[in-house]
Amino acid sequence: MIPQLIEFNGEVNPTIAAATPQTQTLSNDQSAAEEKGIPAYSAFAIPFIENRIDKWQKKDSYETLDEYRARMTEKNRDAKIAEMQRLAQQEYISKYESRVNLRHLELKPYDADHEVFLVTSPVLGEMIVPVPRANNEARIFASNWNGMQFKDPQYFIDKDHLALAKLTIITPSGKQYQYDNAAALNYTATNVEVHFDPITANMLASNENANKQTVQQQNVKLGTSDVDENIPENPTSNTKTFAVVIANQNYSNVAGVPLALNDGLAFSKYCEKTLGMPAENVRYYADASYGTMLRAMRDIKNIASAFNGDINIVFYYAGHGIPNESTKDAYLLPTDADGTQTEGCYSLNKLYAELGSTKAKEIVVFLDACFSGSKREEGMLFCPWRSAEG
Structure with a gap:
């Protein structure tokens, strides 16, 4: 077994990584890569390196014992493993980069605060592309997305999977934008909830020639009032x-x-x-x-x-x-x-x-109560004691 090759937390050994990962707020969807027939890098690299190290460690029949002992030192073995790691990375990228279809890249909503777009891939995960806001450049970029060309992709190994290090994006008019995984960028997906009162007819602006007549409605409530309820x-x-x-x-x-x-x-x-x-x-x-x-x-x-x-x-x-x-x-x-x-x-x-x-x-x-002989609301109740003469 080759020691110190792949850490069990999923991080690639520093000797394997070829670039510094770009700062992102979302994680890659590596299950999609596996569905495309692209295995985890460790699944490819460990047997690749072990097979070659096993062959290197065997004593050649034409090699003297002193020569074998001089060759089989810890320092030489570590150097050989590092060499095999670099070779395994090259072989892995060469073997599987052809299975990545860049036409499947999907453009996500623009982050105006950071002036970046998020681009997602079912195999490569999320990528952040800087596009300025000024002069409606970001809007034009988004409207031309379906006509974009993608050139010069460069791949590396990130978190035990194939990842995109650099990519040139070219608009139909020839303008170029660069994706660089080493660039320190941030993308924030913002969800906005609006809680204003609903629009009513009273909010609509009235026309100058609107009808000047007024029709009103009055609601009369009998039996209860604010005094009765509050x-x-x-x-x-x-x-x-x-x-x-x-x-x-x-x-x-x-x-x-x-x-x-x-x-x-x-x-x-x-x-x-x-x-x-x-x-x-x-x-x-x-x-x-x-x-x-x-x-x-x-x-x-x-x-x-x-x-x-x-x-x-x-x-x-x-x-x-x-x-x-x-x-x-x-x-x-x-x-x-x-x-x-x-x-x-x-x-x-x-x-x-x-x-x-x-x-x-x-x-x-x-x-x-009213003691004048009238009813409480209006009119007379009766006056039984009033004389006929009034």
């Missing part, structure tokens, strides 16, 4: 704050109150998320009858009694309000009342008195 959240926990929320929208005997139920639900969410009340502390009553309103007040008074008044109370009402023009009193209108009999309505004086009786630390009352 509710701020507060991490504070108010376990001793209770809310009574009454939302009366659908009345049996009078016109309804649009969106009252939505307002009540939205206020309940604010109590939980913004004011930090636990969900069970928010008592929500939808379309409350007179009996339901009585029960709601009894419930909050019982809670206050259980806490000995050590609570805060928030009261919210959305719905119709009714005035009594004779007594100047105001009433909340339950959904089962019509306002003609105040006995079936909930007096504000009664409301304030019962809330005050809880002895809560703080009481806040929100009334989303």
